[in-house]
Amino acid sequence: MQNDTGVREFQLLIEETFGEKDRARGLPGTFMWFTEEVGELARALKRGEVDRENLVTEFGDVLAWLTTLASMAGVDMREAAARYMAGCPRCKGIPCTCGEKTRFVSGA
Numbered sequence: 001m002q003n004d005t006g007v008r009e010f011q012l013l014i015e016e017t018f019g020e021k022d023r024a025r026g027l028p029g030t031f032m033w034f035t036e037e038v039g040e041l042a043r044a045l046k047r048g049e050v051d052r053e054n055l056v057t058e059f060g061d062v063l064a065w066l067t068t069l070a071s072m073a074g075v076d077m078r079e080a081a082a083r084y085m086a087g088c089p090r091c092k093g094i095p096c097t098c099g100e101k102t103r104f105v106s107g108a
Helices: 005-046 052-072 077-082
Strands: none
Touching: 005 052, 005 077, 052 077
16 A cells, blocks of 8 residues: 555554553444444434534544554554555456445435
């Protein structure tokens, strides 16, 4: 992955800042915090949040908690992100040409 220094630095910073508390809470408890943050982001997106500052906060929270979970599970986020650096992991297309159907429709 090109220029992955920022990803690694972010993961190390999150580990240094929250690692002790996260390990004490354990993976299940930390995962519950993560899902709460994802829920807050989902609510903001569903209501068409226009407050960019709040969206930045919610996306940041989800990223931080996801990074914490990766660290606790022994996963380097650079390695996880690298899976997408050549395009879609399935079809390798940029943009993706898989033609997946989804039950989620914008505005529903």
